[in-house]
Amino acid sequence: MEVDREFKIVTLGEGRVGKTSLAMRYVRGQFNEKEQSTTNANFLEKNIRINETSIKLNIWDTAGQERFRALAPNYYREAKGALLVYDITDKESFWKVVSWVEELKMQADKDISFVIAGNKCDLELDRQIPKEQAIAYAKQIGAAHYSTSAKSGMGVNECFEEIAKLILDKESRSGSPIRSSKARSRVIVKNQEEVVKKKKSGGCC
Amino acid sequence: MTEDPQVDRYGFAAPNLVSLGNLSRDNARLEKWEDMLLRWEYNITRRADFLKKRIRKGVPDCLRGRVWSELAEIEKFRTQYAKDYYKNLSETECESIAVRDILLDINRTFPGHVLFKSNGDGQKSLFRVLKAFSLHDPELGYCQGMGFVTALFLMYMNEEDAFWLLEALMKKYNMRDFYMVGMPGIYKAFYKINSLFKNYLPTLWRHFIGLNIYPSLFASSWLMTLYVNAFPMDVALRILDIFFNEGPKIIFRVYLSVFKNTKDELLRLDCDGILDRIRTIPDSLIPDSVIKNTFKISLSRKKLKFLEEEYENSPNSEFMNW
Numbered sequence: 001m002e003v004d005r006e007f008k009i010v011t012l013g014e015g016r017v018g019k020t021s022l023a024m025r026y027v028r029g030q031f032n033e034k035e036q037s038t039t040n041a042n043f044l045e046k047n048i049r050i051n052e053t054s055i056k057l058n059i060w061d062t063a064g065q066e067r068f069r070a071l072a073p074n075y076y077r078e079a080k081g082a083l084l085v086y087d088i089t090d091k092e093s094f095w096k097v098v099s100w101v102e103e104l105k106m107q108a109d110k111d112i113s114f115v116i117a118g119n120k121c122d123l124e125l126d127r128q129i130p131k132e133q134a135i136a137y138a139k140q141i142g143a144a145h146y147s148t149s150a151k152s153g154m155g156v157n158e159c160f161e162e163i164a165k166l167i168l169d170k171e172s173r174s175g176s177p178i179r180s181s182k183a184r185s186r187v188i189v190k191n192q193e194e195v196v197k198k199k200k201s202g203g204c205c
Numbered sequence: 206m207t208e209d210p211q212v213d214r215y216g217f218a219a220p221n222l223v224s225l226g227n228l229s230r231d232n233a234r235l236e237k238w239e240d241m242l243l244r245w246e247y248n249i250t251r252r253a254d255f256l257k258k259r260i261r262k263g264v265p266d267c268l269r270g271r272v273w274s275e276l277a278e279i280e281k282f283r284t285q286y287a288k289d290y291y292k293n294l295s296e297t298e299c300e301s302i303a304v305r306d307i308l309l310d311i312n313r314t315f316p317g318h319v320l321f322k323s324n325g326d327g328q329k330s331l332f333r334v335l336k337a338f339s340l341h342d343p344e345l346g347y348c349q350g351m352g353f354v355t356a357l358f359l360m361y362m363n364e365e366d367a368f369w370l371l372e373a374l375m376k377k378y379n380m381r382d383f384y385m386v387g388m389p390g391i392y393k394a395f396y397k398i399n400s401l402f403k404n405y406l407p408t409l410w411r412h413f414i415g416l417n418i419y420p421s422l423f424a425s426s427w428l429m430t431l432y433v434n435a436f437p438m439d440v441a442l443r444i445l446d447i448f449f450n451e452g453p454k455i456i457f458r459v460y461l462s463v464f465k466n467t468k469d470e471l472l473r474l475d476c477d478g479i480l481d482r483i484r485t486i487p488d489s490l491i492p493d494s495v496i497k498n499t500f501k502i503s504l505s506r507k508k509l510k511f512l513e514e515e516y517e518n519s520p521n522s523e524f525m526n527w
Contacts, residue, residue, distance in 0.1 A: 015349070016309045034316035037309075039350045039434060040426035043480050058477070065306055065349045070388045071425055074527055 003047065006056045007167050009160075010076045012100045013085035014093035015064030018119040021150035022085060023061040026160050031151050038063040041075050048164060055164050073107060081113045081163035086134075088118045088147075089126040094134065101141055111174070113166035114143035117159045121149040214266070215438045216360060218317040231265045238265050238272075245275055257450060261496060264446045270361035276449040277373035279366060291365045294337035303339035303346035307332060314352040321356055330364045331356050338371055345375070348384035350429035357433050357445075378453055383429055392527075394428055395421035396516040397509060398460060399524035405461050405502065409468050416476045420464070421527045423483055428456055436487045436495075443492045454509060455499070462498040463490075 011019040020042065021035050027044045042061040047054065060075045062068065076082060084100050086093040097116060104112055116138045118129065131147065138145035144162045148155035211218060214228065241248050241259065248256050264272045274280075283290075311328050312321075320327030334355050339346045354374065358367035375381035382390025402420040403410040413420055427435045432444050447455045464471070467486060471479055515521065 015306065016313070035313065036316060036434070037313035037349055037352065039353070039429050042426075043484065045477060045481075056477070058480075063349055065309075066302075067348045067384070067386055067388065070386070071391065074422075 002054055003056045004053045005168070006058060007080045007164060008058045008060065008078060009081035009083060009163050010060045010062060010079040011083045011085060012062055012072065012076065012097075012104075013064055014087070014090070014096040017064065017085045017087040017090065017093045018148075018150045019064060019083075019085050020061050022083070022117060022119060022148060022156055022159075023059050025150040025153060025156045027059065031153075033151075040068065040071060046160075048161060050161065050164050050168060053168065055168075057160065057164060059160075069103075076104060076108050076112075078109055079112060080109065080167045081115070082108070083115050083117055083159060083163060084143075085117045085119050085148075086129065087120050088129050088131075089120055089123050091128040094118075094129045098137070101143075111170055113163055113170060114138075114141060115159050115163045115166070116143050116145045117148045117155070118145065119148045119150060121147045121154055122151045212319050215442075216319040217315075217438065218319075231263075231267075234262070235265045235267070238268050242268070242271060242275070249275070260446050260450045261500070263443050263492070263496075266442070269442065269446070270358075270366065273358075273445070273449045274362060274366055274370060277370055277377060279369035279373050282372045282376065283365075283369045291337060291368050294340045295333040295364065295368075297337075297340060299336070299340060301339065301343075301346070303343075304336055306349070307335045307339065307347050307352070310349060310352045314356045318356070318360070320360060327356070327359060330359050330367075334359065334364050334368050334371065337368055341368075341372070342375070342381075345381060345385055348429075350434075351384055353430040353434040357441075378448070380431075380453070388425075391425050391429070393513060393516055394424055394457075395419075395527045396520060396524050397457060397512045398424050399527070400512055400515075400521065401457060401461060401504070401508075402464070403524070406464060406468060409464060409471060412472050413479070416479070418476060418479060419527045424460065427460065431456065432459065436490055437492075439492045440487075440490045440495050443496050447496075452506075454504060454506060457509065458499045458502045458504050459495065461502050461504070462495070465502065466498055 011023055013019050015037065020038050021031060023042070023044050024035070025031050027046045038061065040063050044059045044061060046057050046059065048057060049055070060079070062072055062075050082100070082104055084097045086097045101114065104114070116134065118131065118134050135145045144159075144166065146155045146159035146162065148159055150156060237259070241256070260272075260276075287293075311332050312323055314331060315321040316323075318327070319325075321331065322328075331352065335347055335352060338351075338355075351371070355367060355371055358370050362370065375384075380390070382388075382393070384390075398421045399419060402413075410420065431448060432441045435441075436444070444455060444459055463486060467482065470482060474482060
C-alpha cells in the first residue's frame with residue numbers, strides 16, 4: 001500500500017456530541033446508536049486520496065469530559081488537524097468548541113488546521129445554535145464549518161477530507177512538505193522496495 | 206440471566222459471548238468458597254497465603270460481590286457514617302456539573318448489558334450511586350471511567366454496597382488521584398509504566414522509543430477502568446479479584462505481561478502496525494493464561510514505592526514523556 005503522506009488529526013469537543021460516532025462513521029461506515037462513552041482516547045486510521053496524493057489519516061478520538069483536558073495535550077500535540085465537534089442541539093457544546101480553539105492556538109502546533117462540525121443535524125428541530133452563527137465563527141478563526149450527522153452520514157466524509165485538504169494546502173503554501181525534525185508529521189518517501197522514514201521525526205502518535 | 210438466550214453469563218448481549226466452560230469449575234469451587242466465607246476472619250488473618258492462592262484462581266462469579274466487599278473492608282467505611290448516609294445522599298436532588306456529566310454518561314455505560322439498557326433499573330441505580338458519590342466527595346465529583354467501574358460493581362451488589370466499594374476504591378486502593386481534576390495519579394502511573402517497561406522489556410522499549418511511541422500511551426484508558434472497559438469481561442473480573450486482595454500492583458503486572466506476550470510481534474511492526482495490534486490485543490486474551498503470565502512478572506511493592514518516590518522527588522526525565 002503506497003502512502004505519500006500521513007497526518008495526525010484529533011477529535012475534540014464536549015462529551016456526548018458524537019466525536020466517536022463521527023470517527024466510526026467515517027472510518028468504518030457504521031453508526032451505533034449505543035456508542036459507549038470514551039475514556040481517554042481511541043485510535044483509528046483511514047487511507048484516502050486527495051487529488052493525486054494518497055494520505056493516511058491517523059485519527060485520535062478523545063474523551064470529552066472536562067477532566068480529560070488534563071490528558072488532551074498528549075493527543076493534540078503535533079496533530080496537524082483538529083475536528084472540533086459540537087452538538088447543534090446543545091448550546092454549551094458550541095462554547096466548548098470556542099474554548100478548545102483558544103487552547104489549541106496557544107498549545108498545539110502553530111500550523112494546525114481546524115474544521116468545525118455541527119453534529120446531530122438529523123435533530124434539526126431541536127437546534128439551539130443558529131447555523132449562521134457557527135459559520136461566522138468558523139470564518140473568523142479561519143476554519144471550515146460542516147453540518148454533519150453521524151447517524152445519516154451527512155457531511156461526515158466531507159469534514160474529515162476537508163481537514164486533509166487544509167493540511168495539504170498549508171504545506172504547499174509553506175513551500176516544502178518535508179518539515180523540520182521538530183514536526184512529527186511523518187514523511188514517508190516511497191523508494192522502490194524501501195520505505196524510508198524520516199528518522200526520529202516519525203510518529204503516528 | 207442465562208435463561209435469556211441473547212445474553213451471556215455476565216449479562217452482556219450475546220455477541221460478546223464468552224465460553225461457559227468455567228461455569229462447572231466455578232460450581233465445583235463454590236462449596237469451598239462458601240466454607241471460606243463462613244470463617245472469613247480466620248481465613249483472612251491466619252490463612253492469607255491460602256486465600257491468596259484461591260483468589261488468584263478466580264472467585265466464583267456468584268460470590269464476587271461478597272468477596273470483593275469483604276476484601277475491600279467496606280464495613281469499615283460504612284460504619285464511619287450515619288446509618289442512612291447513602292440513602293439520604295441518593296435521594297438528594299441536586300444540580301451540579303458532576304450530575305450533568307453523570308447524566309451524559311448513564312446510557313453510554315455498558316449499553317449492551319441487560320441491566321444497563323435504556324431506562325432500565327440499572328441505569329437508575331448507576332445514576333443514584335454516582336450522584337451520591339459526587340455529593341459525598343464533591344472535590345472529586347465525577348470522572349468518566351468511574352461510571353464503568355461502578356456499573357460493574359452494580360452487576361454484583363446492591364447500590365449501597367457499590368457506593369461503599371467505590372469509596373474503598375478511592376481511599377483504600379488509592380485510585381482517587383486517577384480521577385481527580387488534573388489526573389495526577391494517571392501521570393504517576395505513566396511514569397511507573399515507562400520506567401518498568403524499560404526495565405522489564407528493554408528491547409521493546411527501544412523499539413517503541415525509536416518510533417516515538419511511549420508505552421504509557423495506552424495506559425490511561427486501560428487503567429482508569431481497571432481494564433473493565435478494555436479487556437473481555439471474564440479477564441477483567443479475574444484481574445479485579447486479585448486487585449481487591451493484593452492492591453493496585455496487579456494492574457502494572459498485567460500491563461507488562463500483556464506486552465511481554467506480544468513482544469515478538471510488536472518488534473516486527475512499525476508505528477501504525479503497533480497501534481493496530483495493540484487495539485486488537487484484548488480480543489485474544491484468555492483469563493487463565495493472562496493470570497498465569499501475569500504472575501511470571503515479579504514486581505515488588507518496594508519497587509513501585511521507589512518509583513513513586515522518584516517521581517515525586519527527582520524524576521528521571523527519560524520516563525517523563527507520554
